[in-house]
Structures are given as structure tokens and as C-alpha cells.
Amino acid sequence: MTLVVLASRHDQTVGGLVAGWGDEASLLTCRDLCAEGWWHCPHGELGASVIGGRPIGADQIDGVLSRLPSVAPSELGEIHPGDRAYVAAEMTAFLSAWLSGLRCPVLNRPTAESLMGPYWRTEKWVFTAAKLGIPVVTARRSVPAPMDDAPADLLSSSTEVSVVGQRCLGDGDPSLRQWAMALAAEAGVGVLRARFTTTDAGAAFLDADYWVDIANPEVSEAILAYFAEGRHR
Amino acid sequence: MILLWGLPGDSPMAQVHEALIRMGCAPTFFDQRATLGACAEMSVDAHLTATVTTDEGVVDLRDVTATYLRPYDAQDLPAVQQAGPDSETYRNAVQLQDLLHSWVELTEALVVNRPSAMAHNCSKPFQARQLRDLGFNVPDTLITTDPAAVIEFRERHGRVIYKSVSGVRSIVSELTDEHLPRLGNLRWCPTQFQELVAGTDYRVHVVGEQTFAAEIRSAATDYRYAGRQGHDVTIQSVSIPDEVAQRCVAVSRAMGLAVSGVDLRRTPDEKWYCFEVNPSPAFDFYQSATGQRIDEAIAGLLISGSDSPGTADSLSAVTPGGHNH
Numbered sequence: 001m002t003l004v005v006l007a008s009r010h011d012q013t014v015g016g017l018v019a020g021w022g023d024e025a026s027l028l029t030c031r032d033l034c035a036e037g038w039w040h041c042p043h044g045e046l047g048a049s050v051i052g053g054r055p056i057g058a059d060q061i062d063g064v065l066s067r068l069p070s071v072a073p074s075e076l077g078e079i080h081p082g083d084r085a086y087v088a089a090e091m092t093a094f095l096s097a098w099l100s101g102l103r104c105p106v107l108n109r110p111t112a113e114s115l116m117g118p119y120w121r122t123e124k125w126v127f128t129a130a131k132l133g134i135p136v137v138t139a140r141r142s143v144p145a146p147m148d149d150a151p152a153d154l155l156s157s158s159t160e161v162s163v164v165g166q167r168c169l170g171d172g173d174p175s176l177r178q179w180a181m182a183l184a185a186e187a188g189v190g191v192l193r194a195r196f197t198t199t200d201a202g203a204a205f206l207d208a209d210y211w212v213d214i215a216n217p218e219v220s221e222a223i224l225a226y227f228a229e230g231r232h233r
Numbered sequence: 234m235i236l237l238w239g240l241p242g243d244s245p246m247a248q249v250h251e252a253l254i255r256m257g258c259a260p261t262f263f264d265q266r267a268t269l270g271a272c273a274e275m276s277v278d279a280h281l282t283a284t285v286t287t288d289e290g291v292v293d294l295r296d297v298t299a300t301y302l303r304p305y306d307a308q309d310l311p312a313v314q315q316a317g318p319d320s321e322t323y324r325n326a327v328q329l330q331d332l333l334h335s336w337v338e339l340t341e342a343l344v345v346n347r348p349s350a351m352a353h354n355c356s357k358p359f360q361a362r363q364l365r366d367l368g369f370n371v372p373d374t375l376i377t378t379d380p381a382a383v384i385e386f387r388e389r390h391g392r393v394i395y396k397s398v399s400g401v402r403s404i405v406s407e408l409t410d411e412h413l414p415r416l417g418n419l420r421w422c423p424t425q426f427q428e429l430v431a432g433t434d435y436r437v438h439v440v441g442e443q444t445f446a447a448e449i450r451s452a453a454t455d456y457r458y459a460g461r462q463g464h465d466v467t468i469q470s471v472s473i474p475d476e477v478a479q480r481c482v483a484v485s486r487a488m489g490l491a492v493s494g495v496d497l498r499r500t501p502d503e504k505w506y507c508f509e510v511n512p513s514p515a516f517d518f519y520q521s522a523t524g525q526r527i528d529e530a531i532a533g534l535l536i537s538g539s540d541s542p543g544t545a546d547s548l549s550a551v552t553p554g555g556h557n558h
Contacts, residue, residue, distance in 0.1 A: 036420040039377035042358040043365060050378075079421065086401055087422045089355075093399035094376055094423040097358035112352035112359060119349070121335045123277040130279035143273040143328040144321070 002060050003227055004028050004051060006095070006115065007067040009075055014067055017214045021224060026051045030071045033091050034078055040098050049098075063227030064099060064106045065191075067214075069114045071095070105230035107164075107223065108189040108210055116210045117189045125208045128186055134179045135204040137197060159199045162212040163192040164222035165229070172199030183208055190226065234296040235260040235535045236342075238333065239303035244517040245528075246303045252532035260535075261292055263333075265304055269312060269322055273332050283336050285329075294336055298538040299343040301531065303513060304330065343491060343538050345531065350489035351512035355400040357425065360488075360510060367484050369507035372427040380416035383408070383426055392429035394454060405455035429454075432500040435473060438516050439485040439493045440530040441537075443555040444478040446471050447519045468522035473497075477505050478556060484510060492531055494519075530555055 001024045007014040009029040018025045028051050037055055040047035046058035071091040073084035092115065099110045108117030120128075126139040161170035161180040168177040180194040183205075193212045196203040212219050235253060237260050239246040253260050263271075268287050275283040283294040307313055307326035316322035337344045353360045361371045375386045376398060387393045387408060397403035407429060434449040434456055451466040453459035459466040477497070484507070485493040494514025498506045516527040 033378070033423060034421050036378050036380070038423055039375060039379050039382040040358075040423070042362055042374050042376070043371060044373065047377075089399040089401050090397060090422050090424075093356035093359070093397075096356040097362070097376065097398070100359055100362065110359075112355055113349055119352075121331075121338070123275065123281075123335045124338055127277050127279070127281065127339050130277075136278050138276050138278040140274075140276045141332060142275070143271070143332055144325050145328055 001062045001228065002026070002056060003224075004049075004056075004061055004064045005067060006064060006099070008072070011067060013215050017065075017220055020217075020220060026054070026056070030075045030088075030091050031078070033094070040094070040101065042097050042101055046101065046103070047098075058098075058102060061102060061104050063104050063230060064102060065214075065223055066099065066106065066108060066110065066116050067211075068095075069116045069119070105190070105227055107191045107226065117191075118187050120187065120208075122207045125183070126205065129179070129183060129205040129208075132179075132182050132186060134182070135202075137204045137206050139207075158195050158197055158206055159203070160213075161194045161196065162216075162219055162222075163190075163194070164212065164219060165190050165226040167222045167225070169216075169218050169222060172196070173201040173203065175201055176203055179205060180208075191223070234292075234298060236263065236292075236294075236297045236300040237261070238263040238265070238300065240265055240305060243303055243305075245515055246301070248517055248520070248528035249301055249531050249535070252526075252528040253535065256529065256532050256536060258532070258536055261297075263287075263292075265307070265310060265326075266312060268329065269310070269326050271325075271329055273329055275332055275336060277339065281336070281339050283332070285333075294340065297340065297342045299345070299535040300337065300340075301345045301535055302337065302348075304333075306330075343535065345491045345535065346493075346512050347489060353488050354510065354512050357396070357398055357400070357509060363488065364484060364507045364510070367487055368480055369484070370504050372430050372506060372508070374428075375426045376423045377426070378419045378421075378423050380419055383416055383419065384413075386426055390428040393426050394429050395424060395426050398423065398425045404458050404461075407454050430498050430500060430506050432498045432506070435471070435497040435499060436468075436514075436519055437473065437478065437481045437495040437497060438514060438519065438525070438527050439481050439490070439495060440527060440555070441491060441534045442482055443530050443557055444473075444481055445516075445519075445523075445525040445527050445530070445555045446473040446478065447523050447525070468519060470523035470525055472556070474505075480505075488512070491534060525555065527555075 003025040005018050006028045018027045032051050035050040037050040049056050071088045073088040076084045079087050096110045111118050113119035123139045126136045130136045161176050163180050163184040176196050184192040191210050194208045195206040272286040285292045307330040313323050313326045334348050365371045393408045394405050396405045436447045438445040447468050448471040449456050449468050451459045451464050453462045453464040456466045481495045490512050494511035496508040520527050
């Protein structure tokens with residue numbers, strides 16, 4: 001099974017995940033895009049990539065985990081400083097097209113706004129959760145932002161639930177897992193981290209994102225299982 | 234209330250503003266330069282509330298029925314750049330921009346256009362896949378870091394152009410023999426090549442259900458830069474096949490765009506190719522050449538507060554130069 005993890009070259013945690021998955025997994029950073037041999041036809045053949053110096057046909061890839069919302073100019077140390085913003089935009093646009101053209105499972109499929117899935121701010125998550133009937137903590141913000149705008153008392157006791165495909169990982173009342181799954185379905189994503197005020201049935205939704213804890217062996221195994229199942233579908 | 238957000242000197246914004254006033258509507262204008270010191274509050278649960286306080290008073294965004302957006306990136310505003318990233322001006326401008334972006338994604342008001350919808354244009358091949366799925370012809374495309382792949386692609390198509398992959402504006406240019414010695418530079422960044430589709434260019438502005446078609450004639454590869462290349466460009470209002478116009482409306486709607494500028498090319502054998510859908514079109518360039526009242530159509534759309542057909546009297550009549558679908 002050939003797996004690819006797209007991440008920032010500065011991401012410290014992703015190396016452990018890739019190493020844990022063994023020879024089947026490759027780390028793809030923007031440095032790999034500065035290599036001869038990539039080609040992609042959006043309306044025809046799938047093309048080829050060069051990851052870690054190794055040519056890989058797009059049809060050989062069995063799964064991609066995206067941990068990169070976009071390529072930042074700061075990632076492009078090899079590029080002339082005056083060109084970094086342009087090249088970053090070009091690489092992001094290319095990756096968006098490349099990822100969306102792959103036939104294998106991609107967690108999460110890119111959207112026009114982000115290589116990790118829909119770009120939803122806290123307010124969008126809370127609004128969506130409330131519309132789904134999930135109890136929420138009202139999201140508030142102001143301009144100028146107060147220096148201590150994080151609701152520290154809520155965050156200190158909060159709990160996380162992670163969704164990976166049809167698996168849901170996290171402690172607490174089963175309703176939390178149902179709510180997290182409902183949010184993932186509404187966003188159309190396979191990977192989601194939802195945060196709630198407490199673990200009990202009286203919990204309220206705080207926020208969500210796609211940064212599941214890949215250092216957690218349960219999460220890592222769930223992602224691997226998701227790709228393995230996709231390969232056999 | 235109709236809310237405009239951008240800079241008053243921006244020509245499309247100014248024309249929509251003036252059209253609204255001509256049509257008897259006094260919009261609220263968030264001039265980005267004048268609102269650098271504005272305060273704002275937003276709260277969201279099952280309900281969305283937001284206010285913006287400027288020198289002129291408090292604006293309750295719940296009163297907004299429609300909004301037209303053409304904001305410049307706050308970080309690029311001269312006063313913000315001058316203040317620097319550690320300044321209060323900079324923080325305020327960026328925070329206000331993000332709060333308003335968050336609000337426009339959630340409000341039930343008509344938004345022309347939501348940033349999430351406009352983002353489709355950030356990756357041309359990503360957008361092109363949608364265009365093809367929605368029934369348009371799109372040029373054969375190769376994105377690559379591989380010089381050999383480019384040479385093979387050019388041999389297959391005869392004539393090939395290159396242009397940016399992203400939404401960053403670039404001059405569309407034909408790949409010539411002079412470029413070949415520099416193909417080794419491709420290894421620094423994937424670059425987009427397309428078959429050169431010969432034919433006549435059209436820009437179709439979609440405003441709700443209305444379309445405004447303009448035919449562009451120029452010998453330049455990229456007519457937007459015809460003058461630089463020593464070529465003339467002529468633009469005139471034309472009728473296009475109803476099927477093509479309807480497809481433009483359908484594409485715009487599928488992308489969540491109430492207003493768009495669709496770039497088409499008609500081949501000599503009557504095939505219609507779509508290159509791109511611009512989610513924030515600078516329609517004034519085409520309006521001044523054709524006399525099409527795109528500004529008034531947008532103003533009418535904003536006044537109606539909906540991009541659905543038949544929901545407002547202001548849309549019941551065809552705007553001069555436009556066609557209803």
C-alpha cells in the first residue's frame with residue numbers, strides 16, 4: 001500500500017506518523033514539488049509525482065492524508081524571496097488540482113479554499129452545529145480583539161472527539177461522538193476534530209478543525225485502516 | 234439595507250454605487266480606508282448578530298439584505314502597510330476583514346460574492362474540472378515540472394500556451410522555440426500548459442439570471458494585454474446561442490456566484506470552450522466598450538435582495554444589453 005502524507009516541511013509530528021507506517025508511506029512537502037518529473041493532466045491521464053526523490057504514478061497511490069491547508073511562502077527557502085508568494089500560490093493551486101484528481105481516498109479532499117477540506121471559521125462550525133440541533137457555546141468576537149479573548153475556563157476542561165471515516169475516537173458520552181459524526185458529514189469530510197465543553201451528556205460544542213492528533217496511536221491506526229478499506233472497496 | 238464593502242475609487246464598485254443611487258437606493262458604504270479604526274462585534278449560535286461601529290454610527294448587519302464586496306486585502310492598504318504589522322492599525326484592519334469575511338459566509342443576505350465561492354478561481358485546473366463537468370469544453374491541459382512532457386505535449390497539439398495555475402493574474406503567452414532552452418526552470422514550480430484553441434473570444438457577464446455577452450476581436454494571444462503586444466482590440470455587444478448563455482448562468486449558479494465574468498472562446502467549427510469564470514469581474518472595461526448596463530443589473534440584483542428569478546420587480550425587465558434566462 002502506497003500512502004502519502006502532505007505536510008509542511010516544518011511539521012514535527014508528521015515524521016513520526018510516516019515512520020510508524022513504514023516503507024509504504026512517504027512524506028510530501030513543497031520541496032518535492034521542486035523536482036523534475038511531476039506531470040498532471042486534469043482532464044486526462046492521472047500523471048506522475050516525485051516524492052522523496054522516488055517517481056510514483058498517481059494510480060499507484062492508495063491514500064493521501066493532507067496536513068497542509070496551503071503552501072506558505074516561508075516554506076520556499078530555495079526560491080528567490082521576490083518569487084516566493086507567487087510560487088506558493090502556484091504550488092497550492094497545483095496541489096488542489098492534483099489532490100482532487102486522485103482516485104484514491106484523500107483525507108480530506110481539498111476544496112477551493114484549503115488543501116485540508118472546507119475552510120470553516122469557528123463561527124461557521126458553531127452555526128452549523130446549532131442548526132443540527134447540537135448544543136453550542138455562543139461564538140463571540142470583537143474588533144479590536146481583547147487580549148484575553150480565549151474562554152480559558154471552558155478550554156481547560158474541554159474534551160476532543162476525533163472522526164476518521166466511520167470511526168469516532170474520544171472519551172465521554174456517546175452523544176459527543178454522534179454530534180462529531182454529524183458535523184463531519186455536514187462538512188463532507190472524513191477527518192475531523194471536534195471540541196466540546198465536557199465529556200458528559202450536558203456538553204456543548206466549542207469548535208472543530210481537521211488537526212486530529214496523529215501522534216495518538218489510535219488515530220494513526222484508524223487512518224491506516226481507512227486507507228486499507230478504501231483500497232479494497 | 235444594501236452594504237458595499239471596498240474602496241470608492243475602485244471602478245466597478247464606484248459604478249455599482251452610482252447605479253444604486255440613480256435607482257433611488259442609498260447604500261451603506263464601508264470604505265476600507267475610512268473604517269480602519271472601526272469597532273465590530275459578532276456573536277453566533279443558531280442566530281447571527283453583528284454590528285460595526287464607524288465614525289458615522291453603528292451599523293446593525295442584521296439589517297443588510299444584500300451586499301456587494303470588492304475589498305482589497307487589508308494588508309495591502311497603504312495606511313496599513315505604512316503602520317506595519319506590529320501596529321494597532323494593522324491588527325484592527327486584519328481583524329475587521331476576517332470578522333466581515335466570517336459574517337458574509339453566514340448571513341442570509343444576498344452576497345455578491347461569498348469568498349468561499351470566489352475561491353474556485355484560485356486554482357484554474359480545479360475550476361476547469363467543474364467547468365467540464367457542467368458541460369463546457371475545456372482545453373487539454375498539462376501541469377508539469379518535466380521538460381520532456383512539455384515537448385511531447387507541444388508535439389501533440391502543435392501550438393501551446395502557458396499561464397498561471399493559480400488565480401494570480403498572468404499574461405497568457407504562446408510557447409515558442411525560444412522558450413525551449415529555459416524549460417529546465419520548470420523544476421522549480423509546476424507550470425500550466427494548454428493546447429492553443431483558435432477562435433474568437435467572448436466575455437459573458439452573468440448577473441443573477443441575466444447575461445451580457447461581448448465579443449472580443451484581437452490578434453493578441455491575451456487580448457487584455459493587446460496594447461503591450463502591439464495589437465488592437467475591439468469589443469462589441471453580441472448575442473450568443475441561448476444554450477451557451479444558459480450554461481453560463483448554470484455554471485455561475487453551481488459555483489455559488491451571483492455575479493461572474495465567464496471567459497469563452499468560439500472555435501471556427503462552433504465549439505464553445507470555457508477558460509475561466511471570474512468571480513469578481515472588472516465589468517467596467519467591457520461596459521465602457523459595449524454600453525451594456527452591467528452596473529445597473531448588479532444594482533437591480535442588490536435591490537431585489539435575491540439572485541432567484543422572478544422574485545423582484547427590478548428584475549422583471551431586461552437591463553439594456555442583457556438577456557434574461
